[in-house]
Amino acid sequence: MKKLLIPLFLSLSATLAAPAFAATQEEVRGLINKATTTREAAAAAGFEWTGTADLITRAQTALETDNIAAAEALARQALKQAQNAVAQAEYADAHWRETKPD
């Protein structure tokens, strides 16, 4: 009985949770656009990271092939990287002198 309940519980959870968490194609496209503009801001400040552009390209490819879940994961990763790079630039502007030797 227990063996039957576990898969039943898992499939029910997946069914109920899926509509609540899965992003739509439009939402993922929005994420990719946001990641792109944030990456551009990091690049303009001279603080772009090496992997971000590749993550965006891979997210776009996944979206084109209707692999929405993968596209979303890649776009979120790219956005996080780009946001961290912008934060790094802002931190450097405000604090770089503090790391000079006394």
Add this chain to the structure above:
Amino acid sequence: MKKILLSVMALSALLTALISCGVEEDFREAVQADSDTFRAYFAKRFSQVAFADYKNGIYAIDSDSRDQWLEIEEFPPYELNIDNGKALFETPFSNGKGYPGCFANGGIGIRQNYPYFDTEIGEVITLELALNRCREANGEPALGYKNGDLVDISAYMAFTSRDNLFAIEVPNRDAYDAYLKGQKLFYSKHGQLNMACADCHMRATGQKLRADIPGPALGQTTGFPVYRSKWESLGSLHYRYEGCMRDIRAKPFALQSTEFRNLEYFQSIMGNGLAVNGPSARK
């Protein structure tokens, strides 16, 4: 009334001159203070190392690798590059002119004055950039900045300048701004690994960083171009900068970009007083 007006104008001109003179002095003092602090940092970290020895990079502080390096320098791997550089340097352009005409003293023994801040165009000019601008001014195509012929010519010019002491100046406020931008790049953390030049080449120098010991930042530019065993070729300083940025997962600036030239400017000023010893060999 006219006399009073003239006196006021003269006084105001005098005050302006005095103020701007004060500003000039301010930035020169700031650069000197930076340089003193920078040197003091390394003097404290490696009290047994003489200032003049910092031109040897990692080999100034790591005796094990120094022995290997001295053996390598007995038959320098960059010797053919110097020969090639000399031949290219002495070969006239299609228009009959040549490199010597673009440089002071015919380009011989002048490495210690590069990079310099060109006050007319308002930017830092490195030796490699000056070489390519010389080519372009004479109708020749620019050469690549990573390695190859341009770097060989730079190596030859450095070779003719060996033992001359670096003497890079900060001539005006704009030059000081370029210096500050280079200094900011040096001390700011970049890339996914969140590291600055200073993290490796000041704080971690002398310690193992995975399999390597990062060289000290003081005197880091004096030996370029360098023959790196990893590259199996002679390469430029900006090629090395590019590799450093990639290593910390930061997107590198272009070779001879304003950013890298400013960084070279700052680093070279910190190394003022050290001898030119390029080209040289590095791991």
